[in-house]
Amino acid sequence: MALNFDHHTLGQRVYFGAGRANEYLKAALKDLDSKKVMVIASGSALRAAQEIAAGVEVAVWHSDVVMHVPLASAENARAVAAKRDIDVLVCVGGGSATGLAKAIALTMGIPIIAIPTTYAGSEATNVWGLTEDSRKTTGVDNKVLPTVVIYDSELTLSLPVEMSIASGLNGLAHCIDSLWAPRADPINAALALEGIRALAAGLPKIMNNPQGISGRDEALYGAYLAAVSFASAGSGLHHKICHVLGGTFNLPHAQTHATVLPYVLAFNAPFAPEVEKRAATALGSSTALEGLQKLRTQLKAPQKLTDYGFSAAGIPEAVSIILENIPANNPRPVTAENLTELLEKALVGAEPA
Numbered sequence: 238m239a240l241n242f243d244h245h246t247l248g249q250r251v252y253f254g255a256g257r258a259n260e261y262l263k264a265a266l267k268d269l270d271s272k273k274v275m276v277i278a279s280g281s282a283l284r285a286a287q288e289i290a291a292g293v294e295v296a297v298w299h300s301d302v303v304m305h306v307p308l309a310s311a312e313n314a315r316a317v318a319a320k321r322d323i324d325v326l327v328c329v330g331g332g333s334a335t336g337l338a339k340a341i342a343l344t345m346g347i348p349i350i351a352i353p354t355t356y357a358g359s360e361a362t363n364v365w366g367l368t369e370d371s372r373k374t375t376g377v378d379n380k381v382l383p384t385v386v387i388y389d390s391e392l393t394l395s396l397p398v399e400m401s402i403a404s405g406l407n408g409l410a411h412c413i414d415s416l417w418a419p420r421a422d423p424i425n426a427a428l429a430l431e432g433i434r435a436l437a438a439g440l441p442k443i444m445n446n447p448q449g450i451s452g453r454d455e456a457l458y459g460a461y462l463a464a465v466s467f468a469s470a471g472s473g474l475h476h477k478i479c480h481v482l483g484g485t486f487n488l489p490h491a492q493t494h495a496t497v498l499p500y501v502l503a504f505n506a507p508f509a510p511e512v513e514k515r516a517a518t519a520l521g522s523s524t525a526l527e528g529l530q531k532l533r534t535q536l537k538a539p540q541k542l543t544d545y546g547f548s549a550a551g552i553p554e555a556v557s558i559i560l561e562n563i564p565a566n567n568p569r570p571v572t573a574e575n576l577t578e579l580l581e582k583a584l585v586g587a588e589p590a
C-alpha cells in the first residue's frame with residue numbers, strides 16, 4: 238500500500254508517574270525558569286493542587302473554573318494574570334481547568350504546565366474553546382498547547398467511578414473519531430488504536446478496583462494517546478455533534494461523548510470497513526460496535542441524552558448547527574434526515590445499529 242500523508246507532531250514534555258506530581262512540577266518550573274506562578278484548580282482539585290504545589294511559591298490561586306469556559310470567566314482570569322504579572326500557569330483538574338488556562342495563554346502567551354485529573358485529554362491538544370451566548374467557539378493555536386504535562390494517576394483516585402467511566406469513554410471517542418477525522422493518517426491511527434487498547438483494558442479495572450493504580454495508569458496513558466491522535470487528526474463527526482450538544486445545550490462533556498459514541502460508530506462503521514476492522518481488533522471483538530457495546534455494558538456507561546438534559550425539542554436546532562460543520566471527508570454522507578435519526582436514537586438510548 239502506498240503511503241502519502243502530511244503529519245504534524247506537537248512538541249511537549251510529558252512526565253508520567255504515580256505520586257510524583259510535586260517532584261515533576263518543581264523540575265518543570267526550574268526548566269522554564271518561571272517565577273510568578275498562577276495555579277488554576279477548581280474547588281474539587283484545590284486540596285490536591287495544594288499538595289502538588291508544596292514547596293512552590295504560588296503568586297495566585299484561582300478556582301473560578303466553569304465548564305466550556307464562558308468568555309466572562311476567561312476575561313476575569315486574564316485580568317488576574319495580567320495584574321499579578323504571571324509568567325507560568327499551572328492547571329490542576331479536568332478539561333475545564335485546562336480550558337481556562339488555555340484561554341489565558343491564547344491572549345497572553347503564558348506557558349502552561351498541565352496536571353490533568355480526568356481523561357478528557359485537553360492537556361495534549363492545541364485546541365482552545367470559549368463559550369459566549371450559548372455558542373461554543375473552538376480554535377487551534379500552538380500558544381495554548383501546554384509546554385509540560387504531568388500525569389500522576391494518584392490524582393485520579395478521587396474521581397468518582399461514574400465520572401471516570403464517562404471521562405474514559407470521552408478518551409475512547411477521541412480515538413475512534415480520529416480514525417475518520419479530516420486529517421486521519423497512519424500515525425494518528427496507530428496512536429488511536431493503542432489508545433483504544435489501553436482504555437479498554439484500564440476502564441474495567443477502575444470499575445472493579447477504583448483505588449488501584451494499574452487501571453488508573455492505563456486509562457491515563459490511553460487518554461494521552463487519545464488526545465494526541467485527536468489533536469493531529471482533527472474533529473470528526475462525533476466531535477462536531479458533541480460540541481453542539483455541549484456548547485448550545487450545555488450538556489456535560491464526558492457523559493455526552495460517552496452516550497453519543499456508539500451511535501456515531503454505528504452510523505459511520507459500514508462506510509469505513511478498514512478502520513472499523515482495526516478498531517474491532519483493538520477492542521478484542523469481531524466488530525467495533527460489538528466491542529464498544531460489550532465494554533459499555535461492563536462499565537454501566539451513560540445510556541441516553543435525556544438523562545443529561547437534552548430533549549426532542551432541541552433536535553432540529555442541533556441538527557441545523559451540526560450540519561454547518563460536517564467534515565467533508567466523513568465516510569458516510571450526512572443529511573438532516575440521518576442526523577436527526579442518530580440524535581433521536583441517542584436521545585432515548587435506542588439500539589444504535
Ligand code: NAD
Nearest residue numbers: 281305331332333354355357359362364392395396490491
Ligand atoms: P471537568 O474538568 O469539568 O471535570 C468534571 C467534574 O469532575 C468536575 O466537577 C470536576 O470538578 C471533577 N473532577 C475533576 N477531577 C477530579 C478528581 N480527580 N477528583 C474528583 N473530582 C474531579 O470535565 P472534563 O470532562 O474533564 O472536561 C470537559 C471540558 O474540557 C469541556 O469544556 C471540554 O470542551 C473540554 N475539553 C477540551 C479539549 C481540547 O482539546 N481543547 C479536549 C477535551 C475536553
